[in-house]
Amino acid sequence: MLSYILKRLAMSVPTVLIVAMLVFGMIRAIPGDPAALMLGDVHDPVLLQQMRHAFGLDQSIPEQFLLWVTHLLHGDWGMSVVRHQPVLDLIREAFPVTAQIVLCATFVACVIAIPAGLFAAWAQNRRTDLVIVFTTIVLVSIPSFWGGILLIWLFGVKLQWLPTFGFQSFSQVGWSSIRYFILPVIAIAMSEIAVVTRMMRASSIEVLRLEYIAHARAKGLSERRVLLRHTLPNAFGPALTVIGLVLGHLLAGGAVIETVFTLPGMGRLLVESIYARDYPVVQGCLLVIALIYVLINLTVDLLYPIFDPRLKL
Amino acid sequence: MNLLSLRRLNLLIGSVLVGLLVACALIGQFFTPYKPIDVDLFARYAAPSAQHWFGTDEFGRDVFSRIVAGAGVSMTVSICSVLFALLAGTVIGTVSGFFGGWLDRIVMVFIDALMAFPGLLLALGIMVVLGPSKWGVVLALGLAYTPSVTRIARGGALTLRQRDFVVASQTMGNSSMWTLCRHVLPNSMAPLLVFSTSLFGSALLAESALSFLGLGVPPPSPTWGGMLADSRTAIDHAIWLVIFPGASISLALLGINLFGDGVRDLLDPRMKGVSV
Numbered sequence: 341m342l343s344y345i346l347k348r349l350a351m352s353v354p355t356v357l358i359v360a361m362l363v364f365g366m367i368r369a370i371p372g373d374p375a376a377l378m379l380g381d382v383h384d385p386v387l388l389q390q391m392r393h394a395f396g397l398d399q400s401i402p403e404q405f406l407l408w409v410t411h412l413l414h415g416d417w418g419m420s421v422v423r424h425q426p427v428l429d430l431i432r433e434a435f436p437v438t439a440q441i442v443l444c445a446t447f448v449a450c451v452i453a454i455p456a457g458l459f460a461a462w463a464q465n466r467r468t469d470l471v472i473v474f475t476t477i478v479l480v481s482i483p484s485f486w487g488g489i490l491l492i493w494l495f496g497v498k499l500q501w502l503p504t505f506g507f508q509s510f511s512q513v514g515w516s517s518i519r520y521f522i523l524p525v526i527a528i529a530m531s532e533i534a535v536v537t538r539m540m541r542a543s544s545i546e547v548l549r550l551e552y553i554a555h556a557r558a559k560g561l562s563e564r565r566v567l568l569r570h571t572l573p574n575a576f577g578p579a580l581t582v583i584g585l586v587l588g589h590l591l592a593g594g595a596v597i598e599t600v601f602t603l604p605g606m607g608r609l610l611v612e613s614i615y616a617r618d619y620p621v622v623q624g625c626l627l628v629i630a631l632i633y634v635l636i637n638l639t640v641d642l643l644y645p646i647f648d649p650r651l652k653l
Numbered sequence: 654m655n656l657l658s659l660r661r662l663n664l665l666i667g668s669v670l671v672g673l674l675v676a677c678a679l680i681g682q683f684f685t686p687y688k689p690i691d692v693d694l695f696a697r698y699a700a701p702s703a704q705h706w707f708g709t710d711e712f713g714r715d716v717f718s719r720i721v722a723g724a725g726v727s728m729t730v731s732i733c734s735v736l737f738a739l740l741a742g743t744v745i746g747t748v749s750g751f752f753g754g755w756l757d758r759i760v761m762v763f764i765d766a767l768m769a770f771p772g773l774l775l776a777l778g779i780m781v782v783l784g785p786s787k788w789g790v791v792l793a794l795g796l797a798y799t800p801s802v803t804r805i806a807r808g809g810a811l812t813l814r815q816r817d818f819v820v821a822s823q824t825m826g827n828s829s830m831w832t833l834c835r836h837v838l839p840n841s842m843a844p845l846l847v848f849s850t851s852l853f854g855s856a857l858l859a860e861s862a863l864s865f866l867g868l869g870v871p872p873p874s875p876t877w878g879g880m881l882a883d884s885r886t887a888i889d890h891a892i893w894l895v896i897f898p899g900a901s902i903s904l905a906l907l908g909i910n911l912f913g914d915g916v917r918d919l920l921d922p923r924m925k926g927v928s929v
Contacts, residue, residue, distance in 0.1 A: 358766030362778075369782045477663075477914070481906035483858055485865050485878075486899030489885060497889050592771035596862050600885075611866055614781050626778050634769045 345642060352638050359630045360412075364405055367623045412627075418620035422613070427624040430609060435628070438598070438605035442590045445525045449532035450583065456533075457540025458575070461548055462567055472537065479534035488527035488600035495523060524601045532586050536579055543578040547571050577647040584640035588633040664915025670908025677724035687715035689722035689875045698891045708893040710883065716894065719875035720901050726876050727905070730790050730869075731856040737795030739849050742802025747841065749803070750810030751833055760803070767800040773859055777868065785871045790863060794856050805848055809841030850913035854906055861902050877902050 392398050399407070411417070417427040460472040495502045502519055547553065548571055556570045557563075594607030602608070606625055613621035686706075693713030701708040707716035749760040767775065775797040776790075783789035813819055814837065822832045863869030864878030872879060877898045884894035 354762050355766045355769050358763060359769050362766065362770075366778050366782055477910055478907065481903050481910055483861060483899070483902050483906070485862065486881060486895075486902060489881065489888065489895050489899065493888050493892060493895060589771045589773070592774035595773070595777065595866060599866060610777070611868070614777070614868065619781075622781060626774065629774055630770050633771055633774075637769070 341645070344645065348638065348641050352634055355634055356631065359634065360409060360627065361405065363623055363627045363630065364408055366626070367619050368401070368404075370619065417624045420613075420618055420621045422616045422618040423621075427620050430621060431606065431624055431628055434604060434606045434609040437603055438591060438594045438607060441521065441524050441528070441597075441603065441605065442587065442594065444521055445529040445532060445590065446583065446587055448525060449529045449536055449586075452529075453533045453536035454540055454572075454576075454579065457537040457579070458544050458567060458572060460537065460541045461544030461571075461575075462563070464545055464548075469541075473541070476534040476537050479530050480538075482530060484527050484531055485596045485600050487530055488524065488597055491523045491527055492600070524597055524603060527600070528590055528597050532590070535586055536582055539582040540575065540579045544571055544575040547575045573647065577644060580643065580647060581640055584636050588636045591632055591636075592629050661915075663911045664919075667908050667911030667913070667915055670904055671912045674724060674728065674905050674908060677721050678728040679725075681721035681723075681725045685715075685718035685721050687718040689714065689719045690873045691715070698887065700891075701893050707897040708891065710880070710891075710894055711887060716880070716897055719880060720877065720897055723875040723877045723880065723898070724901070724905075726787070726870055726874055727857055727860055730787065730794070730860045731853055733791045734794035734798065734856050734860075735849050735853050737791065738798035738802045738852065739845065741795070742799045743806045743838070743841075743845060745799070746803035746806025746808075747810045747833060747837060750807035751814050751829070751837055753811075753814075757807075761807070764800045764803050768804075770797075772797045772855065773862060776859060776863065777866075780863065780868045785868055787870045787874065790860060790869050793863075794859055797859075798852055798856065802845065802848065802852070805845055806841060809844060810837055813837045813840055847913070847917045850909065850916055854909040854913065857905055857909065858902070 397404065415428060417431070419425070420427055420430055423430065456472055460469045463469045502523055553566060553570055556566050561569075591606070594605050595611045596607065597603075598605045598608040599611060606629065610622060610625040610629075613619075613625065691714060693709065696705070696709050696713040697711055699705050699709040699713070705715050705717065707720060709715055710719075745760060749757045770778070772794075776793040779793035779796055780789060783792065819832060819836050822836050823829070827835075860869055861876070861878035861881070864876035865882045867879070867882060869878060870876050880898035881895065881902075884891070884898065887894050
């Protein structure tokens with residue numbers, strides 16, 4: 341077990357390194373001199389030279405990379421060119437917003453999707469199953485940004501029940517912040533529900549066909565117990581992988597839903613910084629999101645043996 | 654209704670929707686009721702009517718024409734990016750899996766690292782470098798999807814290279830290139846084709862999302878995502894600007910998903926005879 345954990349941890353080291361190299365390379369691949377870009381309209385050769393030296397741009401690319409990584413590890417992620425704030429502070433402000441919305445949506449999706457998928461598998465090919473399968477196909481075809489705008493129109497403009505933009509943090513104002521959560525969470529949970537239900541259904545169908553399920557039924561266990569005690573734990577593994585993937589995609593795809601609801605999260609920060617050519621912030625956001633994605637995949641892989649004892653090493 | 658006929662019905666609906674999408678994309682290149690970029694300031698925010706089937710937008714541009722023309726943009730971008738990923742991923746994955754060794758190890762480390770970026774994020778990053786343009790989106794999405802295609806192609810090549818007919822071909826003295834093209838590739842194509850139908854849906858969605866963010870195909874090209882982004886300012890008085898572009902994306906995705914599921918059921922041997 342320990343060797344499995346260590347092996348998996350070791351495997352993520354090159355990944356993290358290459359992720360950092362890619363983010364570094366991406367920004368360096370942008371045409372133009374970063375120092376000149378930061379100076380903007382000021383054309384002063386002396387100042388430019390100073391800037392280039394200050395950023396280490398007069399050194400070789402591998403040296404620049406090492407310098408950049410050293411700065412990162414010391415918590416110096418650079419300054420926003422546009423907002424004149426440290427990048428790390430901006431990310432620290434924006435990340436909780438995205439995290440709260442995404443975690444809420446994932447929780448809601450799991451609560452609905454896991455029972456739905458399990459039930460659909462149990463009722464395979466019967467009417468309920470067909471309705472559930474068809475609903476997931478429809479849900480997965482609705483882009484979150486369209487669903488979001490429609491929700492805003494219905495609940496914000498027509499019925500005027502809920503605010504259509506802005507955000508209040510749960511940690512600051514408590515339960516009244518829920519009003520700001522509801523619409524974005526529904527908008528992103530819809531497609532997530534569909535994806536998780538489909539995976540849960542598929543893996544439950546496979547488990548339900550196994551002999552020990554027939555044995556459990558032959559013992560005279562109730563269907564409820566067969567499903568909850570024997571099917572669910574073994575069918576949950578593949579669903580967990582999908583939940584991990586979806587979580588990562590949501591953190592990255594936050595850009596879209598945060599634009600719809602004008603939420604001050606990571607995705608919005610990333611997109612606004614791209615518009616403003618604020619490359620230090622773009623770099624920071626890309627790096628943080630990719631690292632979180634690596635972390636989520638790592639966590640899922642480490643949790644996997646708990647749900648699939650065959651993997652115990 | 655039993656599941657077999659339902660599957661056929663799904664495939665039928667999917668085919669019809671995909672056919673409609675292709676027809677729109679083709680016809681829209683040559684003919685639209687109005688020019689998609691023609692401004693008519695006397696007909697701003699006109700509600701749907703006989704003249705303007707889907708109404709007009711804030712510049713009086715005909716929404717129906719823009720949607721039909723937008724189908725062409727979406728289809729071109731999605732098809733080209735999927736073809737790019739399919740081509741690049743198949744070549745890299747098959748070669749890497751077939752020959753193995755240090756080449757395979759290096760390729761896989763890079764592919765794993767690229768997979769650490771969610772698709773849309775990688776595409777966003779590439780768009781930052783390339784700047785918004787149609788072929789920029791194609792390249793960004795193509796590169797973003799290459800890693801997953803590579804993985805599938807590599808998996809196929811890995812299992813195939815131990816199969817008797819492949820070993821036989823090499824023992825007979827055929828060149829590796831010949832074995833690869835003649836025996837490995839044709840046998841690893843089926844899962845790749847199935848995967849590319851689902852990739853096509855993702856590409857279409859990602860293209861709309863990028864245009865929605867203003868980082869995709871730039872205006873004045875009509876894009877469904879761009880139209881949706883513009884509609885948000887008119888949400889309280891021109892709901893048709895929200896409904897029609899969004900419904901187009903959804904119906905296109907629905908068609909592709911149903912079609913993809915149907916094709917998978919037909920091609921995937923594991924699904925045959927199971928529970929039908």
